[in-house]
Amino acid sequence: MSTPKILIIDDEALIQEVVQGCFEDLAGWSVITANSGQDGLDQALAKKPDAIALDIIMPGMDGITLLQHLKANPVTQDIPVILLTIATGFTDRISYAELGAIGAISKPFDPINLVEQVADFLGWTLDLKEKCP
Amino acid sequence: MGDTIYRQVMPYGVAAASTAIALLLSLWLEPFSSEVALFYLAIALTASYGGIYPGFLTLVLSSLALYYVLIPSVPRFAVDANSGMELAVFALVGGLIALLNGNLQASKYRAEQLELQLQEMNQSLEKQVQSRTDDLKYGADEIQDLYENAPCGYHSLDNEGRIVRINDTELRWLGYERSELLGRPFAQLLTPQSVQRFQECFPRFKKTGFVNDLEFEIICKDESLLLVNLNSTAIYDESGQYVMSRSTLFDIRDRKRAEAALTASQARFAGILDIANDAIISIDAQQNITLFNKGAEKVFGYSATEVMGQPLTLLLPKRSSNVHQRYVSEFAQSTEIARQMGERGEISGRRKDGSEFPAEASISRLELGDERVVTAILRDISDRKQAEAAQARLAAIVASSQDAIISKTLEGVIVSWNASAENLFGYSAAEAIGQPIAILIPPDQLHVETRFLSLIRQGESIQQYETVRRRKDGTFVDISLTLSPVRDAKGTIVGASKIARDITEQRTLDRMKNEFISIVSHELRTPLTAIRGSLGLILRGVYDKKPEKKHRMIEIAAQESNRLVRLVNDILDLQRLESGQMKLALEACDTAALMQQSADAMRAYAEEHQLQLIVIPLSVSVWAAPDAIIQTLTNLLSNAIKFSQPGGKIWLSVDLEDRAEQPVDNASGLTKKAADCPLTRVRFAITDQGRGIPSDKLETVFERFQQVDASDSRDKGGTGLGLAICQKIIEQHNGRIWVESALGEGSTFYFTLPIVEEQAG
Numbered sequence: 001m002s003t004p005k006i007l008i009i010d011d012e013a014l015i016q017e018v019v020q021g022c023f024e025d026l027a028g029w030s031v032i033t034a035n036s037g038q039d040g041l042d043q044a045l046a047k048k049p050d051a052i053a054l055d056i057i058m059p060g061m062d063g064i065t066l067l068q069h070l071k072a073n074p075v076t077q078d079i080p081v082i083l084l085t086i087a088t089g090f091t092d093r094i095s096y097a098e099l100g101a102i103g104a105i106s107k108p109f110d111p112i113n114l115v116e117q118v119a120d121f122l123g124w125t126l127d128l129k130e131k132c133p
Numbered sequence: 134m135g136d137t138i139y140r141q142v143m144p145y146g147v148a149a150a151s152t153a154i155a156l157l158l159s160l161w162l163e164p165f166s167s168e169v170a171l172f173y174l175a176i177a178l179t180a181s182y183g184g185i186y187p188g189f190l191t192l193v194l195s196s197l198a199l200y201y202v203l204i205p206s207v208p209r210f211a212v213d214a215n216s217g218m219e220l221a222v223f224a225l226v227g228g229l230i231a232l233l234n235g236n237l238q239a240s241k242y243r244a245e246q247l248e249l250q251l252q253e254m255n256q257s258l259e260k261q262v263q264s265r266t267d268d269l270k271y272g273a274d275e276i277q278d279l280y281e282n283a284p285c286g287y288h289s290l291d292n293e294g295r296i297v298r299i300n301d302t303e304l305r306w307l308g309y310e311r312s313e314l315l316g317r318p319f320a321q322l323l324t325p326q327s328v329q330r331f332q333e334c335f336p337r338f339k340k341t342g343f344v345n346d347l348e349f350e351i352i353c354k355d356e357s358l359l360l361v362n363l364n365s366t367a368i369y370d371e372s373g374q375y376v377m378s379r380s381t382l383f384d385i386r387d388r389k390r391a392e393a394a395l396t397a398s399q400a401r402f403a404g405i406l407d408i409a410n411d412a413i414i415s416i417d418a419q420q421n422i423t424l425f426n427k428g429a430e431k432v433f434g435y436s437a438t439e440v441m442g443q444p445l446t447l448l449l450p451k452r453s454s455n456v457h458q459r460y461v462s463e464f465a466q467s468t469e470i471a472r473q474m475g476e477r478g479e480i481s482g483r484r485k486d487g488s489e490f491p492a493e494a495s496i497s498r499l500e501l502g503d504e505r506v507v508t509a510i511l512r513d514i515s516d517r518k519q520a521e522a523a524q525a526r527l528a529a530i531v532a533s534s535q536d537a538i539i540s541k542t543l544e545g546v547i548v549s550w551n552a553s554a555e556n557l558f559g560y561s562a563a564e565a566i567g568q569p570i571a572i573l574i575p576p577d578q579l580h581v582e583t584r585f586l587s588l589i590r591q592g593e594s595i596q597q598y599e600t601v602r603r604r605k606d607g608t609f610v611d612i613s614l615t616l617s618p619v620r621d622a623k624g625t626i627v628g629a630s631k632i633a634r635d636i637t638e639q640r641t642l643d644r645m646k647n648e649f650i651s652i653v654s655h656e657l658r659t660p661l662t663a664i665r666g667s668l669g670l671i672l673r674g675v676y677d678k679k680p681e682k683k684h685r686m687i688e689i690a691a692q693e694s695n696r697l698v699r700l701v702n703d704i705l706d707l708q709r710l711e712s713g714q715m716k717l718a719l720e721a722c723d724t725a726a727l728m729q730q731s732a733d734a735m736r737a738y739a740e741e742h743q744l745q746l747i748v749i750p751l752s753v754s755v756w757a758a759p760d761a762i763i764q765t766l767t768n769l770l771s772n773a774i775k776f777s778q779p780g781g782k783i784w785l786s787v788d789l790e791d792r793a794e795q796p797v798d799n800a801s802g803l804t805k806k807a808a809d810c811p812l813t814r815v816r817f818a819i820t821d822q823g824r825g826i827p828s829d830k831l832e833t834v835f836e837r838f839q840q841v842d843a844s845d846s847r848d849k850g851g852t853g854l855g856l857a858i859c860q861k862i863i864e865q866h867n868g869r870i871w872v873e874s875a876l877g878e879g880s881t882f883y884f885t886l887p888i889v890e891e892q893a894g
Contacts, residue, residue: 012659014689018666021686025675057655086655107658108665111673 004124005030007049009040009066010084011058019053019114027115027126037061041069044076051122052081064099071100082121144183145190151175152194156202169223172199176227177234185235192227196220286361286382292375294318294335303382308354324350324358339375342367348385360386412511418504420445420461432513434485450483464496465505471497482511490515537633540619543590545570545582548628557635559605573602575609589618589629599636611636652838656700656853660693703854707837710861717758717865721889724787724815725752727759731766732785735774743779746770749786753815754889761862762886768855769819769882775851776823783821790814790885814885825876834872835860
């Protein structure tokens with residue numbers, strides 16, 4: 001399998017930067033970024049990523065609305081979406097599943113946990129870079 | 134009548150007849166006798182028989198007979214002296230005879246009449262005497278009967294005290310025959326105690342002549358005792374010697390029994406008086422206390438001996454004693470027998486210790502001979518008053534409660550409904566009471582109500598159950614419900630009380646609180662996420678061979694740490710300002726100094742953004758907490774810098790607020806005095822040439838986390854709380870903060886502060 005391409009959609013630039021670091025530098029995946037809902041939708045349509053890591057709370061189009069758009073669009077509806085969320089109660093998990101997300105990861109997160117969970121949700125094999133003893 | 138005529142005419146008939154007989158006999162006997170003698174005889178007989186007038190008639194007839202028949206020598210119708218003389222003599226003699234016989238006859242008749250009268254009188258007298266005799270006899274019998282059978286005993290004792298006379302009644306009482314007692318000493322019949330009394334009294338009685346109301350116990354023949362009351366008078370002879378007594382005795386056994394019964398009854402009555410819990414007090418006409426029962430002792434704290442004879446006013450509060458006295462006098466004079474007191478107000482009593490108590494009293498009047506005794510029955514109702522007051526307090530609590538308080542039967546019928554229930558549900562008490570509680574319950578909730586009622590029947594309570602109820606107008610209201618069983622005096626559950634609290638507002642607050650927590654949570658977790666991720670990557674050693682990347686990650690961590698610190702500080706500041714924990718200490722400050730300090734703090738930041746910070750100082754003394762005002766000014770300057778384009782200008786100025794520019798409303802805390810004097814405030818202005826604020830956001834920018842653009846907090850490093858903190862600080866100065874803005878041209882933030890009085894004056 002070629003290097004998977006994952007789209008990160010988060011309005012917080014620094015979080016975006018850190019998550020990008022995790023995916024690229026730790027997991028070895030290819031990353032595309034978007035800093036708003038609309039930007040994310042555009043990138044998803046244009047670049048057809050293998051997966052999307054989506055922040056929920058964003059100004060303008062929020063993560064939930066974006067997810068509904070993605071699932072409504074035949075081009076993007078099969079792209080697996082993982083939510084990066086602050087509130088991750090049990091009920092929230094159910095509603096995210098109903099909305100079509102394959103999983104949710106709560107912030108803050110440990111970089112290794114993040115990539116392991118994402119790989120797990122997506123069924124990807126993970127070859128962690130720069131392993132430390 | 135015929136008889137009378139006959140009796141009157143008869144003598145005249147006799148006169149005619151006797152004359153005729155005398156004439157015939159004279160004619161027959163002529164040769165042998167004198168011719169006149171027979172006529173005299175006829176006159177005498179007739180007069181004797183018929184009286185003087187028939188006698189004279191006989192005389193006249195006889196004279197005529199003699200003249201015409203028997204004296205033939207006499208020529209008819211001529212009178213000679215001789216024969217005339219003879220006739221005259223005859224008439225005279227005959228007249229005398231008639232007169233005498235007539236008188237005789239009249240006397241005889243009168244004598245007969247007198248005798249007749251005498252006989253009648255005699256008879257009448259005899260009758261009267263007989264009648265009188267009868268009367269006397271009857272009277273004597275009656276007196277005897279009265280003596281013997283009077284309803285009292287009579288007896289007489291002689292000088293030695295022996296019975297000389299005794300009536301039947303007393304004999305009957307004693308059971309003796311008269312013969313057994315006559316001559317026997319009265320003292321022999323008496324009990325020893327009575328004997329002693331008799332011996333003491335009898336000698337004195339004989340001297341004084343009377344004795345009254347002596348009580349003796351007499352032993353009857355059957356040995357039963359007769360109790361008598363004895364009165365006696367003595368009879369003396371002409372020389373003043375005692376003859377005998379005349380004693381009357383009354384059987385007083387019944388009276389004694391009645392007296393004993395009365396005494397017992399009085400004792401019982403006194404007992405009842407004493408066990409009564411109510412105070413029972415009698416007063417005489419002078420309103421002095423004559424009766425004071427044990428209940429009164431308990432109620433008033435006086436002993437009966439202390440108050441007997443004391444004026445009633447002792448038991449009354451001084452302020453009302455006159456009124457009471459008048460009231461009691463008026464009642465005593467009235468025609469009423471009894472009356473409830475205090476219809477127009479409370480009666481108060483005064484205890485021995487001077488304390489007063491509310492009382493309930495009734496008053497009644499009793500006529501005892503000439504005296505009017507007024508009795509009052511009085512009850513201390515302090516406890517009841519307290520209970521009533523407690524109940525009134527409870528009722529007031531229910532009435533004034535902010536919560537709807539409703540009670541209902543076990544069948545769910547509404548029985549009480551307070552004012553808040555009216556407000557909450559829209560039904561008036563009159564509309565709701567008697568209705569089923571189901572009128573308030575949405576149909577899909579009815580089964581819950583049924584379950585609650587069954588729990589109530591089991592004595593369970595339901596605490597703060599949050600549910601929905603339907604108002605009269607059909608709208609719904611969120612309520613918190615507390616249900617408890619209502620028990621009667623016997624402890625039987627008879628219904629349920631229901632306290633319903635409108636939690637609409639609380640829900641709104643909860644929602645706001647949840648939203649705030651959610652936002653704060655987001656705002657805190659966002660920098661933490663960046664810090665945790667960047668540090669995680671460094672720790673993992675991912676960038677051990679990429680020092681630039683490693684540095685960048687440390688930078689991110691540091692930057693986000695600062696953001697976190699600012700956020701936490703702002704949240705704490707705001708919390709302290711809102712909760713009142715942070716009380717700003719106001720002092721007289723110089724506006725120019727405040728402006729300068731703030732500008733100095735921000736100058737470097739402005740230069741960093743290539744902005745010119747222009748301060749137009751004005752020195753005015755204001756009431757302010759200098760640190761808080763500097764925080765406000767730096768915050769506003771910081772915002773102005775953040776949202777300005779490089780090369781722009783920022784102005785910081787102060788001026789005296791013109792009255793015309795003062796807001797009309799008082800929300801800013803303007804005092805009346807401030808409004809009267811146009812120069813009581815200064816107004817700070819921070820003006821930028823930035824992008825401006827949309828008009829719909831001019832108010833909300835001062836709310837928490839209500840930035841015009843949420844991304845500003847990341848890009849500009851704000852927390853979203855700065856303006857909220859500014860607003861709180863200015864509010865605590867009784868000032869006002871607001872913003873005026875034109876999109877694309879810039880904004881001016883204003884706030885006002887009060888001027889120190891002396892300078893303002």
